[in-house]
Amino acid sequence: MSGKQILKFFLIACLFLPSSLFAFCGFYVSQADTKLFNKSSKVVIARNEDRTVITMANDYEGELKDFAIVIPVPVILKEKQIHVTKNSIIDHLDAYTAPRLVEYFDEDPCQPMRVYEFAAGSVRKAGPGGGARDSLAKKLGVTIEAEYLVGEYDILILSAKESNGLLTWLNQNNYKLPKGAEKILGSYIKQDTKFFVAKVNLEEQSKLGSEFLRPLQIAFESPNFMLPIRLGTLNANGNQDLFVFALSKKGRVETTNYRTVKIPSNMDIPLYVKDEFGDFYKDMFNTLTKKDRLSNVYLEYAWDMGWCDPCAADPLPDKDLRELGVFWLDKFTNEDVMPRPGRFRRPQGQNVYVTRLHLRYNAETFPEDLQFQETSNRENFQGRYVLRHPWKPDGSKKVCESGIKYLQNLEDRFEKEAQTLANLTNWDINTIRQKMSKKGQAKPELPEDADGKDWWEDLWS
């Protein structure tokens, strides 16, 4: 990156991103180097009634001195309303809510049924996650309402009379905004919005000894349940992915000005996808958004925070939920609760409901900021994909009649799985069939004695 005074804005909801300068966060599967969704941002919103806490995850990887963000906020924030937290908490929430792969093993059809289920893995994210200036600001109609040092960030809260002055001030102070920002700033100013701008304080950052920036958090009261994404759409580098994790008390959160659609879920897919689950999910999402012309918000997870089944990761402990702004939780910890493998249930209801929304947006398909509402819908939903391992006769015993039927039906089942996968991901069906057959998912061989014999032939022999 050049030392020019190019400004970088990473925007979650709110920040500007010349994205080539960033290595974005994403989700990863198993190996940390398999990047899934680049150009993505993550926002956690904890909200009950008008009280709102927003956490913005920030995987900025450029030079720290060039880091800058601009976030429209509804009120002037006091110092105690701003906080920094750990990346690991958001990574944990990401892992807990991630779409998951589950595995089943078919039982011997000649024996009574038993069911096993466990999580085979999940799509998860890796990694940790002055005086002259003031008078100039005044001339431009910009007021510096407050100035704080919080963690490694130098933060200013600005209000402005008109967009042109604000734009000039931001540009002079090295917050270089993309083209088209003036109109959007103007719109926010007329709606009496304030601006939260932050840069990294290099001295403080060096004391931390970490190269990663920690997530910024803001707490405020506003009747307007929204997330400003308009500044983010100015980015010329195409579509961006945004993950919103909403923590609410009553139930599911959805967008009121865009469709919220469940991602395809609970589908049987071929066994070999276990090794390429990340690619599977990425291509499925690409296919889905292309088909819907980037017009929807997708629901990836909606669940009571008290439990999960199967668990991609354990539910977050109360202290982490409080850290993310779930202020309505009592101050006690639940760390003595032992998770069982695969499933987890807390002894009592927690009144914390998590909704994970994923959208891919640009200025054309998402012209308006996201407006949300909390509904009383507590129906659980998860992105869940199923691998079914077929039963294999062990050769030593004769296969019973229902066993033969089972084997005869397998071919159709494999073909159906192949079709499902091709439809979801737009992958080539022939490649899918080849890969399946390598994994043993091809036409099964029927036992020799199965041919043409009727059930009564061995009855009295």
Next chain:
Amino acid sequence: MNQPSSFLKQDPRNFQIITLLSFLLIGNFFLGFDQDLLYILAVFTGAFSAQALFTKLYGLSYSWKSPLITGCSLSILLYSNQFYIGLAAGILAISSKFLITSGKRHIFNPANFAIIVLLLLQNFINYSVWISPGQWGRTAILIFLILMLALAVLNSGTLKIMPFSFILIWATLLFSRAIYLGDPLAIPLHQLSNGALLIFTFFMISDPKTIPDHHLLKVLHALTIALLSYYLLFEQYLSNALFYSLFLLSVLVPFYNHFFKAKHYVWKTNS
């Protein structure tokens, strides 16, 4: 000549029923409205049985069109994962038509009444109910245009005044706001592309029984609903502003009709 259009013109409710039933099917099969079948059945059961009960009590002839229209509107707009809420919605809607009246006319649009009562009661009793206004996506704007065209061709002048004046005023407010804020026109267009707004405009405030008889007052009624909705939505950030506004302002309609007499609309057929 027995053309399909004459069937539609015969009774404006025929047009409403066909459109609403198509929405219910399209919404659930193609737009992922994701309503539970049991819930939808419960809504209709509630509406039809309340209609049967009250027509019997009042000694009236049974009309199946009204509970069908109300049932469709409720099934499209109101969500719940408890089927008994559907039953309650149907019963509340139709009961309000018979019980909350002024001079033999009901005051509230039945579906609107049930929606508001159930949304408000939720603050006191524990059950789940909500409206998902965003679920139509971009299809809404297209359907809007088709419906406006259909309405212009098919319906009598009296029935057109309310929906057309409301949508014109509402669109003017949204576009003026965008121009004032310097926003791109894509924003008000996107705001107009809203399924709840669509049902509201064509199937709720167009209900001739619950709006003023006098044509000028219809326009005034549309204007006040639009202004109150605008205030509730953009100043108070209330997500179901339209429904609350209609509910609140419906109370004024009996006064309008008392002081400004005009010919009252009567459904053409009484089936």
